[in-house]
Amino acid sequence: MYSRQKSILKSVLVLFVLYAVAMAVFAWYTSPNNVPSAYQGTAADPATFFTPGQLHDSQTLNAARVWIFFMSAPWEWLIYVLLLAGGLSRYWRDALERRGLPIYIRFPLFVLLVQGASFLLYMPLRIIGYSLSRSYGITTQPVSGWIRDKLVDFGIGYVIMLAVSAVAFWIISRGGRWWLKLWLLSIPFTVFMMYVQPVIIDPLYNDYYRLKDPVLEKHILDLAKRADIPADRVYEVDMSTKTNALNAYVTGLGSSLRIVLWDTTLKKLDEKEILLIMAHEMGHYVKHHLEWSAVGAVGGSFVLLSVGGWLYARIARRRGAGWGIRGPSDMAALPLALLLMSVISFASLPVSNAISRNAESAADAYALKLIGSAEGSVTMDQTMAIVSLSDMNPPLLVKWFRSTHPSDMERIVKALEFEKQHEQ
Known part of the structure; x- marks a missing residue:
């Protein structure tokens, strides 16, 4: 049995290396910033x-970004395969049992070991991404601050994984349609997490406060009033200590809803450009994209748990003995559950990203209509592209799996079309 597991590990490692090389070739030779001939020479x-x-930096950096992205999921899968086929998952469970610890101590320790190993083994890819972003002036965060954020990530991830896996394994041990019970439980959990994200989790990473510029805030609130949005404040977040990139977003549900501007955005864009960004975020509110996002998350978890649950039970039954898994509710099967969730989530990205791009396009259109002009839209998109050294027109495969927003090229073209239509 050991020789068979060793052979499987070797095959997985060879496939991983070949995949890494293939993705490096793909990333390098699908040069970024190639736009159709119809748009060459335009804004x-x-x-x-x-x-x-x-242009040169954008080409090099985006090739690296694409490679890192397409390596991220397989890297995570490799970690879980190593924990399973390498015997670590079984070894940790057995070692904790030999010490005679009660289950309420054994299980949190086991989850901590799995989470810790995954965190450390994934760290090289995180370091590469951070180093690249810092070397090109995108990231400004010092190493100490970056490490702190990663430790916060680890802590939050551990608490969530412990709570979710404890409930999941208990329900699985009860038998029946456990995946359906888990899905029903995931609904209030998903809504709760979306509610607490802006008021509890986000402040652990950054400082949020009321927009410092009262004149700008009044103009934004006047815009919100035109959109029939009952807003009484706009939030600013201190991001300049971490990045030069620009962003704004809307998050939360109900009373926790927040419209947030990065301070970098305030420093690098003028008022017309900022109001367009705010109008875009208001478009998400007016069109109920946050509520639809919650519905989508619930629907996505149904697919994840129904498909993943079937695969989990089947693989645990057929392959579990070789990995030391005693049954579906055995804690040693946790890496298998994490592996399947990651694979299914990655496979669903083309669908979820297409839905996201459609929502972002609708918010863009709403913003232009609310403002009544595309003035500032082109320069805003150009500035954001320059600051992030983004790829104006990513390859189709990258767009499917990585792009949650329309490309900068598409956004500029839409703004130019709006401008042309309203000149007539």
């Missing part, structure tokens, strides 16, 4: 507003 062409140095 949507990066050659018209990127410097030659920025």
Whole structure:
């Protein structure tokens, strides 16, 4: 049995290396910032507003970004396979049992070991991403702050994984349609997490406060009033200590809803551009995208648990003995559950990303309509592209799996079309 597991591990490692090489070739030779001939020389062409140095940096950085992205999920899968086929999961369970510890101590310790091993083994890829972003001036966060955020990630992830896995394994041990019971329980949990995210979790990473510029806040609130949004404040978040990138977003549900502006956005964009961003975020509110996001999360968890649950039971039954898994409710099967969730989540990205891009496009259109002008939209998108050294027109595969928003090229083209229509 050991020789068979060793052979499986070798095969997995060889496939992983071959995949890494193939993705490196793909990332390098699908050069970024290639726009269709119809848009060359227009405001949507990066050659018209990127410097030659920025174009070169964008090409190199985005090739690395694409490689890191497409390596992220398989890297995570490899970790879980190593824990299973390498025998660590079984070894930790047995070692904790030999010490005679009660289950309410054994299980949290086991989850901590799995979470800790996954965190440490994944760290090299995180370090590569951080180092690249810092070397190109995107990330400004010092190493100490970055490590602190990663430790906060670890702590929050551990608490959530412990709570979810404890409930999941208990329900699985009861038999029956356990995946359906888990899905029903996931509904209030999903809504709760979306509610507490802006008021409890986000402040653990950054400082949030009322927008410092009262004149700008009044203009934003006036815009909200035109959109029939009952807003009484706008939030600013201190991001300049971590990044030069620009962003704004809407998050939360009900009374926890927040419209947030990064301070970097306030520093690098003028008022017309900021109001367009705010109008975009208001579009999400007006069109109930947050509520639909919650519905989508609930629907996604149904697919994840129904498909994943079937695969989990089947694999645990057929392969479990070789990995030392005694049954579906055995804690040693936790890496298998995490592996399946990760694989299914990655496979569903083209669908979820397409839905997200559609919502973002609708919010863009709403913003232009609310403002009544595209003035500032083109320069805003150009500035954001320059600051992030983004790919104006990513390859189709990258768009399917990585792009949650329309490309900068698409957004500029839409703004130009709006401008042209309203000039007539």
